[in-house]
Every structure is written in C-alpha cells, then in structure tokens.
Amino acid sequence: MTDPHPHHLPLHAGVGPTGWITAVAALVAAVAYVLASTRLRHRGDTWPACRDTSFVGGCGAVAVLGPLPGGSFTAHMAHHLVLAMVAPVLVVCARPLTLVLRALPPGRARRTLLSVAHSKAATVLTFPPLVTLFDIGGLWLLYRTGLFATTHHQPLVHAAVHFHVLAAGLLFTFTVCQLDPVRHRWSLAWRGSALVAAGAAHAVLAKALYATPPPHTTFTPADVQTGAQLMYYGGDAVEVALAVVIAIQWYTATGRARARAQRREPASLINSTTPVP
Amino acid sequence: MTDPVGSTAPRPQVEPGRSLAACAVIGAALAAAIDEIVFHQVLGWHHFLDRSTPAVGLLSDGLLHTAELLGLVAGFVRYADLRRRHAVAGAHARAGLFLGAGAFQLFDGVIDHKLLRVHEIRYGVDLLPYDLAWNAAALALLATGATLTARARAERAHT
Numbered sequence: 001m002t003d004p005h006p007h008h009l010p011l012h013a014g015v016g017p018t019g020w021i022t023a024v025a026a027l028v029a030a031v032a033y034v035l036a037s038t039r040l041r042h043r044g045d046t047w048p049a050c051r052d053t054s055f056v057g058g059c060g061a062v063a064v065l066g067p068l069p070g071g072s073f074t075a076h077m078a079h080h081l082v083l084a085m086v087a088p089v090l091v092v093c094a095r096p097l098t099l100v101l102r103a104l105p106p107g108r109a110r111r112t113l114l115s116v117a118h119s120k121a122a123t124v125l126t127f128p129p130l131v132t133l134f135d136i137g138g139l140w141l142l143y144r145t146g147l148f149a150t151t152h153h154q155p156l157v158h159a160a161v162h163f164h165v166l167a168a169g170l171l172f173t174f175t176v177c178q179l180d181p182v183r184h185r186w187s188l189a190w191r192g193s194a195l196v197a198a199g200a201a202h203a204v205l206a207k208a209l210y211a212t213p214p215p216h217t218t219f220t221p222a223d224v225q226t227g228a229q230l231m232y233y234g235g236d237a238v239e240v241a242l243a244v245v246i247a248i249q250w251y252t253a254t255g256r257a258r259a260r261a262q263r264r265e266p267a268s269l270i271n272s273t274t275p276v277p
Numbered sequence: 278m279t280d281p282v283g284s285t286a287p288r289p290q291v292e293p294g295r296s297l298a299a300c301a302v303i304g305a306a307l308a309a310a311i312d313e314i315v316f317h318q319v320l321g322w323h324h325f326l327d328r329s330t331p332a333v334g335l336l337s338d339g340l341l342h343t344a345e346l347l348g349l350v351a352g353f354v355r356y357a358d359l360r361r362r363h364a365v366a367g368a369h370a371r372a373g374l375f376l377g378a379g380a381f382q383l384f385d386g387v388i389d390h391k392l393l394r395v396h397e398i399r400y401g402v403d404l405l406p407y408d409l410a411w412n413a414a415a416l417a418l419l420a421t422g423a424t425l426t427a428r429a430r431a432e433r434a435h436t
Binding site: 192195196199200201202203204207208210211225229232236239240243244246247248250251254255258 | 325344
C-alpha cells in the first residue's frame, strides 16, 4: 500500500515488534479459547458456537490490525475503532472468564483466578466511572495533547498507547456488559450512565477533532475530517451494540424474576413490574 | 419467553402510562434518526460541525446524540417487555410516538438551532421560512399527539 500523504511520517514506523507481539498474543488467545470450548463440549457441557465465532473474530481483528502499517489519519482511526471498540465487544460477548473457570480443572490455578475475580481490586477496577475515565481520559490525552505526535517517533510511547487503547477498551466493555462472574455486580444505572457519559465524550471529541486536528500533526484537513466522522459514526454503531447487550440482559432478568414471582403467587402478580437488577 | 396466560390466570392489565412513555422515547429517537439521515446525510443541509458552535452546544449535542441512540434501544426493550405481558395500550402507544417525535423536533428547532446554535437548518439561505416550517411541523406533531392522548383517555374512561 502506498502512503497517500508522504509528507508526514508513517504512523506505525516504529510499531514493528509491538504489532507482532499483539498479533501473536491474539492468535494464542483464540487457539486457547477454541481448545477450552472443545474440551467443555467433549465433557457434555453446552457452549454456544457463536461465542467461539465471536471470540475468534475479535482476536482475528486484533491480530490482522496489529502489524498493519497505518498512513492517513482515517486509517489510524479505523484501526483504533476496531482495536478499542469492535474487537473488545466481540471478545467480551464470548465470556472468556466464564469459559476459563469452567474449563480449568479444580486446583490451584482455578482457585487463584476465582480469588482474583472475587477480589476487592476487581470490584474497584470495574467501577464504571473509573473505567470510563480510564478509557475516555486516555483518548482525550492522545488526541488533545502532543502525545499523538510523540507516538510517531517514540516506539515505546507508541507501544504503550497501543496497549492502553486495547486494555482500556476491553475493561470498559467488560464492565458495561458484565457478562462474566465478578463478585460485585454494578447496577444497570451505573453501567448505563457510564455508557451515556462515554458515548457523549466520544462524540464531542470526534467533533473537536473535526475542527482541530491533534497538535503537531500534518494530516490534510480532508483526511482529519473523514477520520473524525468515522470516529463519530463508528462509535455510534458500537454504542448501540453495547446498549443491545444491556437491554437483552434486562429483558431476560425481568422475565425470570417475574416467572419466579408468579410461581410463588400465581394469582396476583402477573403484571407486577420487577425492579431492575 | 411467554407468560402462561391460561383460563385460570387473571386477565392481563393494560398499562397506558408505560405504553405512552416507551413509545414517546422511541418517537423522539426516530425523529432524531430521521433528522440525521435526511438532513445531515441525504440533503446535506445540516453540517457535521458548525464552527461557530460554542463549547456548551457541542457538549449538549454529544449528550443528546448518545441519549437518542441509547433511548431507541431502551424504548424498544420496554415496549417488548409490555408486549410479552400483554400490557400494551395501542392508542396510548400511538399517541406517545407523536408526542415524542414532536418534543424532539421542537427541542431541536428552538434549543439546538437557536439557543445553543449547534447548527442551522440550512446554510446560505434566508432562514426564517425554514425555522418556521421546522417548528410548525413540531407543533403539528405535538398537537396530533395531544389529540390522540385525549381520545385514548376518553376511550379508556368509557370501557
């Protein structure tokens, strides 16, 4: 691929090893997931095949994008959109923690993982406002300070940003969806508000980028505007996907709670609205 | 999931208030979606960003935009919940759609376009007829919604 804007440094000039490490790690995770789910099915457990597809798709996207060179701002934005938003949704919806806990034989490894999932630290680390700050704050730092320009010629900074984008995206999606077993279940109100706040900040940042490109960069205005619009509408699509995950959870949980109430008091409660879990 | 509504089960109770509210949220989100698709994308009248927009306008625009997206999902799931309980009041639901759409249109026309100056309806033209048509459409939607609500209420009072 030829760089359409040769007047600035290729974005991923120094990404070499980081990109490849990410790619290999993603592929290893995908293989491990498929091995674990196969083991479960051999044992007679049910584990929907769509989860395998989702996880492998998410890891595949990270693996393909990791070592790919980016040139324009639009290409960079497409890259980040997949890395920080699309791939995490695919990975988190596959419930990797649940799978690992079920596939591991009882023993030290399983006990350790369970104690980590049930630790105070995990509760704090999945506190919705904190996770939102971690994700969106990083994004604002990247695009509104000189950090983005620095990543062009500092391979280590670039690697750190790369890692932060993926990790923060995974943590945010994990927290908002809350599909895997952690001890503290944050309520729908906390998670929904985090989604609204993150969505709004993402939209505002996209419009701010449309008006003013990241400091000390030399992308063409047309390129930056296309990239900013991609960020805006791409973010919309992923936010809707996250909202659908939460909505399905609410629908299922209310249905179950109502069925329970009905079994207890079959005559009176058929229309009661149960509180949101 | 289906509720076992057999002959022994009590007759499901219709919930007019919740039907109206769920559909009002859907109506507002649909009006926002039409605004985005028709005026931003198809006609290209609205601009993605008006450079004279103040910061507070940008912020409220971002919040409202996200709320619309999530509202669409939330409205539909609330409606689906009412449906599985056989609690949808059809007339109230239709009234809610119009009320929601009208409220969004009026908010967009007065607060977004005029007070916060997020963007204009169209650029390089005399705005007055556009603004009048925009807000008249909003009032027409609201009036339709109000009429339908009144009629739905009267009908319920009758039965």
